[in-house]
Amino acid sequence: MKINRKLLKTLIVGVFFGWLVSSCTTTDSAMKKEAAAPAAKAAAEMAPAKPKGVRSPSMLANTCAGCHGTDGASAGDAMPIIGGLEKEYLQLVLAEYKSGERDSTIMGRIAKGYSDNELKAIASYIADKPWVSSTAKADKKLAAIGKKIHQEKCKTCHEDGGRVQEDDAPRLAGQWPDFTMIYLKDCHKKGRRCQPRKMGKRVSQLSENELRAMAHYYLSEK
Ligand code: HEC
Ligand code: HEC
Numbered sequence: 001m002k003i004n005r006k007l008l009k010t011l012i013v014g015v016f017f018g019w020l021v022s023s024c025t026t027t028d029s030a031m032k033k034e035a036a037a038p039a040a041k042a043a044a045e046m047a048p049a050k051p052k053g054v055r056s057p058s059m060l061a062n063t064c065a066g067c068h069g070t071d072g073a074s075a076g077d078a079m080p081i082i083g084g085l086e087k088e089y090l091q092l093v094l095a096e097y098k099s100g101e102r103d104s105t106i107m108g109r110i111a112k113g114y115s116d117n118e119l120k121a122i123a124s125y126i127a128d129k130p131w132v133s134s135t136a137k138a139d140k141k142l143a144a145i146g147k148k149i150h151q152e153k154c155k156t157c158h159e160d161g162g163r164v165q166e167d168d169a170p171r172l173a174g175q176w177p178d179f180t181m182i183y184l185k186d187c188h189k190k191g192r193r194c195q196p197r198k199m200g201k202r203v204s205q206l207s208e209n210e211l212r213a214m215a216h217y218y219l220s221e222k
Contacts, residue, residue, distance in 0.1 A: 057125035060118055063110070064126070073132035080179040084131030086165045090123035103186065103193055133174025133222030146217025149210060153202045161221030174222030177215035184211040 061072075064082070068074045072083025082090065096102035098111035098119065111119060150158070158164070162172030172180065187194035187203040194200035206214070 055118070057121040060114065060122050061125050064122070067106075069132075071129040071132075072126045073129070074134075074176060076134075076136075077176055077178045078182055079176065081132065081134065081175055082126055083129035085127060085170050087123050087127035089165065089168050089170050090127055091120055092168060094119040094123055101193075131171060131174065134176045134219060136177060136219055138177070138216045138220035140220070142213040142216035143220040144217075145210065146213035146215070146220075149206065149214060150217055154199075154214075157196075157199065162218045163221065172218040172221075175218055177212075177219045180215040180218055181211060184214060 064072065067079050068082050069079070072081060072085075074081045093102065094107075094111050094114075095116070097104050097107040098114075098116075100108055102108075114122065150161070154162075157167065157169050158172055159166075160173075162175075165171050184203055184206075185208070186192050187200055194203060203211070
């Protein structure tokens, strides 16, 4: 508590000083703006009320729709459905894309375009949307093979056919099989992050055909 209060004090003093400097010592308006910028930024981050000009979560999430579909209901193939995933999971994933901790082809660059607070707002917005399962048709034979493997190796963390989301495990049921396949195949790549470790170990023991079976099994549980 003590530290927090100290930090707050420092910030308040900083903001006030920034304002003082900007309003008293310069007459040129461009310079004034420049001097006030860091203070204004600190103030914006501290202020509980939304300052004018801030983009709303729905506006922010508009960018995502180009790839992940309206409200995260992706229309296909390799693009994951994200609408209705849990807020905590989305927050974690987006933060890790931004920091580079999580491997990605595209998302790292996209996440870097937002402030931490904006990413949190986007996560809440998308989490509130309903999950809309893929319209792809599952291959029944593959799905049957996948079901067996699921019951042996996966269901402790992905309960009810992958519908249950807990302990940071996202929904798998109804996901586009191409995305599931890409994710699982990445687990086979050396040096690639595949967590939790228990899952990484189990997934790495599966053949490519078995991975495809997993993807079709989860699709069949939509
Ligand atoms: C240009 C296309 C594109 C855009 C725009 C885009 N994404 Fe993605 N997203 C992807 C791809 C591709 C992946 C798979 C990871 C990768 O390779 O980058 C992904 C993965 C994700 C995942 C992980 C899903 C999972 O279950 O593992 C989340 C969450 C996500 N994106 C959220 C967002 C949000 C929020 C936005 C908007 C701020 C966004 N994406 C914008 C292409 C995109
Ligand atoms: C010890 C618990 C655990 C086990 C066992 C486990 N998983 Fe997972 N799984 C998780 C967690 C946690 C995540 C989220 C990981 C992350 O942050 O990317 C996850 C993510 C996934 C994803 C990525 C989904 C997405 O939208 O990004 C797939 C696919 C998956 N698991 C499939 C499997 C399969 C197939 C098995 C069995 C061979 C399995 N899991 C076993 C906990 C587990």
